[in-house]
Amino acid sequence: MDEEILEIKKYPDPVLKKIAQPVEVFDDELKQFVEKLFASMHAHDGVGLAAPQVGVLKKVAVVEYEGKSYVLINPKVIDQKGTQDAEEGCLSFPGIYAKVLRPQWVKIEAQDEKGETQIYEGEGYVARAFLHEMDHLNGKVFIDYLSSLKRNAIKKKVSKHTGGHF
Numbered sequence: 001m002d003e004e005i006l007e008i009k010k011y012p013d014p015v016l017k018k019i020a021q022p023v024e025v026f027d028d029e030l031k032q033f034v035e036k037l038f039a040s041m042h043a044h045d046g047v048g049l050a051a052p053q054v055g056v057l058k059k060v061a062v063v064e065y066e067g068k069s070y071v072l073i074n075p076k077v078i079d080q081k082g083t084q085d086a087e088e089g090c091l092s093f094p095g096i097y098a099k100v101l102r103p104q105w106v107k108i109e110a111q112d113e114k115g116e117t118q119i120y121e122g123e124g125y126v127a128r129a130f131l132h133e134m135d136h137l138n139g140k141v142f143i144d145y146l147s148s149l150k151r152n153a154i155k156k157k158v159s160k161h162t163g164g165h166f
């Protein structure tokens, strides 16, 4: 595999449950890391990827939707409206999809790779993508929203696929 492509950590890798640290230094290393995140997201056909998913505990995530690229560094939700209930997946849970209730519209504030503050508004699918990636930065994964019954069924399925019984 191309060395620019980072390995995606799969659930139940413990790094997915850890809280990422805020980014304070906006240097070339960070820019290169953001590029690698985009390259890795493209290589895996994702619409979003967060640093903890490649084992890096920094508040950095990327989203790409309808040809628009978003760099989310130290992101936070500043406003939200409505609700939407739709199916969601995750590169750390290959082949697993589940319905998750999320706000229909969000306004977020994030820094870009230069450290400049950006405001993004997103509705529907892209709002969902922003929130999903921001959850990753806080050690949260989408199955945490499900009932324990559904979550346990997914855990069972994942452990079968990964040979987790050994």
Ligand code: NI
Binding pocket: 089, 090, 091, 092, 132, 136
């Ligand atoms: Ni994900």
